[in-house]
Amino acid sequence: MASTAVPQGSLRQRNTGSKKSPAAAPLEQEVSKVKSVQQKxxxxxxxxxxxxxxxxxxxxxxxxxxxxxxxxxxxxxxxxxxxxxxxxxxxxxxxxxxxxxxxxxxxxxxxxxxxxxxxxxxxxxxxxxxxxxxxxxxxxxxxxxxxxxxxxxxxxxxxxxxxxxxxxxxxxxxxxxxxxxxxxxxxxxxxxVFCMACSLLFYIKFYKLRHEPFSRKWWKWLILTGFALSADISVKYVGTFAFITIGSAVIIDLWELLDVKRPGGALSLSQFSKHFGARAFGLIIMPFLFYLFWFQVHFAVLTRSGPGDDFMTPEFQETLSDNVMLANSLDIQYYDTLTIRHKETKAYLHSHPDRYPLRYDDGRVSSQGQQVTGYPYNDTNNYWQILPMDGDEALGRVVKNHDLVRLRHVVTDTVLLSHDVASPSYPTNQEFTTVAVADAIGKRAQDTLFEVRIEHGKKSQAFKSIASHFKLIHNPSKVAMWTHTKPLPEWAFKQQEINGNKQIAPSSNVWLVEDIPSVPQSDPRRQKPERQVKTLPFLRKWFELQRAMFYHNSKLTSSHPYASHPYQWPFLLRGxxxxxxxxxxxxxxxxxxxxxxxxxxxxxxxxxxxxxxxxxxxxxxxxxxxxxxxxxxxxxxxxxxxxxxxxxxxxxxxxxxxxxxxxxxxxxxxxxxxxxxxxxxxxxxxxxxxxxxxxxxxxxxxxxxxxxxxxxxxxxxxxxxxxxxxxxxxxxxxxxxxxxxxxxxxxxxxxxxxxxxxxxxxxxxx
Structure with missing residues (x-):
């Protein structure tokens, strides 16, 4: 008796001369429907x-x-x-x-x-x-x-x-x-937005090929997804959210691959490792390399000194042509007179004969010492002479990283001091003031000692004007000299407060010596041959720029008249x-x-x-x-x-x-x-x-x-x-x-x- 079964994938009866079986008719109707729909x-x-x-x-x-x-x-x-x-x-x-x-x-x-x-x-x-x-x-x-x-x-x-x-x-x-x-x-x-949308499209095309793993098309869309993600985060850091989107979908996909009930059965650990490694390469390693590439182009194009110099370390700045440090930085010697400026707020370290009031508005008592403030303009009250710790150093000796020094205010002939008295605006921070020279080398000698700590400096590195970004650390109490933009009251002429910050690490503690007024323009120290532009390894420059970008991004907290909150966005409450x-x-x-x-x-x-x-x-x-x-x-x-x-x-x-x-x-x-x-x-x-x-x-x-x-x-x-x-x-x-x-x-x-x-x-x- 002839068989009426239809072979898998065949649309014809084996015995074409025989009458169609009842079982074949519904199947042919189904196939006809499929063809009709596929034509549509x-x-x-x-x-x-x-x-x-x-x-x-x-x-x-x-x-x-x-x-x-x-x-x-x-x-x-x-x-x-x-x-x-x-x-x-x-x-x-x-x-x-x-x-x-x-x-x-x-x-x-x-x-x-x-x-x-x-x-x-x-x-x-x-x-x-x-x-x-x-x-x-x-x-x-x-x-x-x-x-x-x-x-x-x-x-x-x-x-x-x-x-x-x-x-x-x-x-x-x-x-x-x-x-x-x-x-x-x-x-x-x-x-x-375009890169974010492309990352979604490319991942969908990649996912649709999940039954053809490691094929050429599968790899193509995986790599393109990674490139779109890299481009997204290389435009703005909020592009990280696209990584979270695709990463979450990939984790769910990998979890499904471990399921023993999935069609085709569970993958072996070796097969699963290949899937995991391919996704890690295409969606993490390769995008990171693309991300680094754009920074390499950035550094290769920007070779001249410009307005971004101040955000970078002196070592970085010396990799730029026409940089002011290459032309104007001087070794700082003991007994030089300096102008010291805060890197972030641009205020000069300043003092004047006026004193702190006996009591502040909150009732706290001050030392009534001479005021030390931050002042935005160049002035003779910004002149400080750098003195050695023991007073026996010969003229011409260069100040080095980690040296202990004293700073004498030239106009008032007093010496910078910090002590365990609360500052005017920050009760948790130490007050900065000055004392007479006699006290500075007598009973208050320890309170007038400060360590010069050059940022990223090496041991015994020379202390230089402009080129050396440094923190001035009070030696006995280990607080860093710091200032901020909130002005003091009228009794300090609304100048910036200088105080001792117990948190030494923040970059807001960084200062630089802007000039050495005691060295005339005709002095041989200012007559220097043209210096060669230096080089730094790419990764060192990249890490430094990343730190600066993240730091200043986190500081964008000030109010703005058109800023809005996330809860307002879906309802379009303001523009x-x-x-x-x-x-x-x-x-x-x-x-x-x-x-x-x-x-x-x-x-x-x-x-x-x-x-x-x-x-x-x-x-x-x-x-x-x-x-x-x-x-x-x-x-x-x-x-x-x-x-x-x-x-x-x-x-x-x-x-x-x-x-x-x-x-x-x-x-x-x-x-x-x-x-x-x-x-x-x-x-x-x-x-x-x-x-x-x-x-x-x-x-x-x-x-x-x-x-x-x-x-x-x-x-x-x-x-x-x-x-x-x-x-x-x-x-x-x-x-x-x-x-x-x-x-x-x-x-x-x-x-x-x-x-x-x-x-x-x-x-x-x-």
């Missing part, structure tokens, strides 16, 4: 490509429209335009952000032949008068901003979402006024004024599209609610969702929600100034959640009922179909209607706030007041 999918691929082209064109249109206005410096263009000019002049500067984004601006300037002559000193300076190719600079973020819209579309496409869902997610970014505003100016955030023009009543006010932001934020809450409801239902034995639907909701939408959370919640831990633009990467992720969740609402399938009435997972031909193929066989009318509604309200919001984003036309008082939806602090409201 092939047609839909063309629609997706058309959608991508259109969304990209609209992205370029919205970003480049009127990009030449205003033709003057706007907001933080004073910083990033200036840095591009410094690169082109090869002049060393300091910034708290890594170099990659600024190097891209410099590259654009180099392409159009700009020489960096304009330094973007003030908001409102004319680009036309100063002949600056500012449109070329602004074109870089505009291009990246337009491509970011395309990348968002591709993320949704690669994740298997329907065309309307792709359009919703990309459209919310396309029509967002905040994204547009940041991408039309010489700012770093367009590059940051930032970028630019105003009084005579035309024009202004650029950095603000998102309120409709789009509120929709995306609402759907984030809806997603959390759906996940919570589903988990509660499962605990109660109710399986309300199809297996594929739940997998999409948890894995894909969940990944987008993870990207939002990791780019949002860490800001609550920061103490530095924060602004609305810090939310842009998280907002992009919220748009992805919005697109995927709207599709879920209109296409989610309930679990099917089994023979006994219980819920079971979908069966039949759907096991042959991909997610997009399955949806291609369904009606997506509901998603299209939602897409139309979302785009309509997003366009309305974009157009309404367009004058604030593009800076024109000017608005009347009534028009401005109509746009103060949440009390936005707009200009020209009266």
């Amino acid at each position: 999918t092939k047609t839909s691929e063309t629609e997706y490509r058309i959608g991508l082209v259109l969304i990209t064109l609209f992205g370029f249109l919205t970003r480049f429209w009127g990009i030449s206005h205003p033709n003057e410096v706007v907001f933080d263009e004073v910083h990033f335009g200036k840095f591009a000019s410094y690169y082109l002049e090869r002049t060393y500067f300091f910034d708290v952000h890594p170099p990659f984004g600024k190097l891209l601006f410099a590259f654009m300037g180099w392409l159009v032949g700009y020489d960096g002559h304009f330094h973007f000193e003030n908001i409102g300076d004319s680009y036309i008068v100063n002949k600056v190719p500012y449109v070329a600079f602004r074109a870089l973020p505009a291009i990246l901003g337009a491509l970011t819209v395309s990348v968002v579309y591709l993320i949704m496409w690669e994740s298997g979402y329907t065309l309307p869902a792709c359009i919703i997610a990309a459209g919310l970014v396309l029509l967002d006024n905040a994204h547009i505003g940041q991408t039309r100016l010489i700012l770093l955030d367009a590059t940051l 930032v004024s970028f630019w105003t023009k009084n005579d035309t009543r024009q202004q650029i006010y950095f603000l998102g599209n309120p409709v789009g932001w509120w929709l995306a934020s609402s759907l984030l809450a809806v997603f959390v609610g759906i996940i919570g409801a589903d988990q509660i239902s499962l605990r109660r034995g109710i399986d309300a969702l199809d297996r594929r639907t739940r997998s999409r909701l948890y894995n894909s939408t969940g990944f987008f929600f993870l990207a939002w959370a990791t780019h949002y919640f860490p800001f609550y831990l920061m103490g530095r100034q924060l602004f609305l633009h810090h939310y842009l990467p998280a907002h992009l992720a919220s748009c992805l959640v919005a697109g995927s969740l709207i599709e879920f609402v209109f296409t989610a399938e309930p679990a099917e009922e089994g023979p006994s009435g219980g819920k079971t997972q979908s069966a039949g031909p759907k096991r042959y179909l991909s997610a997009r193929e399955r949806l291609a066989g369904q009606s997506t009318m509901g998603v299209w209607v939602a897409c139309g509604v979302v785009l309509a309200v997003a366009v309305a919001g974009w157009y309404f706030f367009l004058p604030l984003t593009y800076g024109y036309p000017g608005l009347s008082v009534e028009q401005v007041l109509r746009r103060k939806w949440l009390g936005y602090d707009l200009h020209f409201a009266k």
Whole structure:
């Protein structure tokens, strides 16, 4: 008897002349359905490509429209335009952000032949008068901003979402006024957001190849993910959040590889080690090497002395040509008269005959000694003579690192002293004062001894003016001489307080000798041959710059009139004024599209609610969702929600100034959640009922179909209607706030007041 079984993968009967068996007919019907759906999918691929082209064109249109206005410096263009000019002049500067984004601006300037002559000193300076190719600079973020819209579309496409869902997610970014505003100016955030979006897209493409591990494509997308992550953190350090996003997904993926119940069985420890090592190389080691590379380019380009010198150690400064230390630093000898300046606040060590009051405002009693203060201007009261500890040193002997010295105030002929008396403003810190010379070498001799401790200095290293950054440590009590910007009361002429800081390590204790007035210009010590530029190993320079960047980044804690808090961002409670023009009543006010932001934020809450409801239902034995639907909701939408959370919640831990633009990467992720969740609402399938009435997972031909193929066989009318509604309200919001984003036309008082939806602090409201 002829067999009626169909071989695996075959669509034909073995006995073509025999009558079709009853078992074969349903299978052929299923295969026919699969082919039909796949044909629809092939047609839909063309629609997706058309959608991508259109969304990209609209992205370029919205970003480049009127990009030449205003033709003057706007907001933080004073910083990033200036840095591009410094690169082109090869002049060393300091910034708290890594170099990659600024190097891209410099590259654009180099392409159009700009020489960096304009330094973007003030908001409102004319680009036309100063002949600056500012449109070329602004074109870089505009291009990246337009491509970011395309990348968002591709993320949704690669994740298997329907065309309307792709359009919703990309459209919310396309029509967002905040994204547009940041991408039309010489700012770093367009590059940051683009790199963050690329890291999500590349990781999704890498993850889709999880069943082809170590293939060429698998390696390609792994390496590209690492490169995007590296570029992200090389623009701004908040790019670290993208590492947290991808790192969390990788950890979950590796955990799944250890599961013995996974299809294909559990991996051996050897296989798992290969997977772990590949990801560690592609997502940690290689990105770090790329990160170092941009700093190598940074150091290679910036070879001339510039405004960033003061942030670096003398050893670093001596690697720069034209550095003042190469020309002006002198060995400091005993009995020289010095002017000593605080590195951070630029105040001179100063004293005058006036004394501390008997009592301070809080009732504490002072020593009533002579005041020692910080003074911002050069003055003879800033002159201090450096004396040896024992007084027997010969003239001409050079002061060395760790020497014990005394400092005599030249004008009042008194000696610097610190003792166990509380300072005026800091009860925990020691008072600095001066005493008569007789007391300084008599009963108060120990209290007038100070150690010269050169920063990163070697034993017996010569103490030099300008070149030696040092801490002055009071020898008996081991406190460091320190000052701060809070002024003393009127009794000290509102000068800075000098006191003894018990915490010696902070760099705020660092001083330098600015000059040696006792050495005349004609003295042979000032007549020196030209010195050669020194070199330092790359890693030493990199570590030093990293320390300075992290330190000064942590100091950005002062208040700002347009700073905002993270809890305000999802609800768009306030923006930032970028630019105003009084005579035309024009202004650029950095603000998102309120409709789009509120929709995306609402759907984030809806997603959390759906996940919570589903988990509660499962605990109660109710399986309300199809297996594929739940997998999409948890894995894909969940990944987008993870990207939002990791780019949002860490800001609550920061103490530095924060602004609305810090939310842009998280907002992009919220748009992805919005697109995927709207599709879920209109296409989610309930679990099917089994023979006994219980819920079971979908069966039949759907096991042959991909997610997009399955949806291609369904009606997506509901998603299209939602897409139309979302785009309509997003366009309305974009157009309404367009004058604030593009800076024109000017608005009347009534028009401005109509746009103060949440009390936005707009200009020209009266």
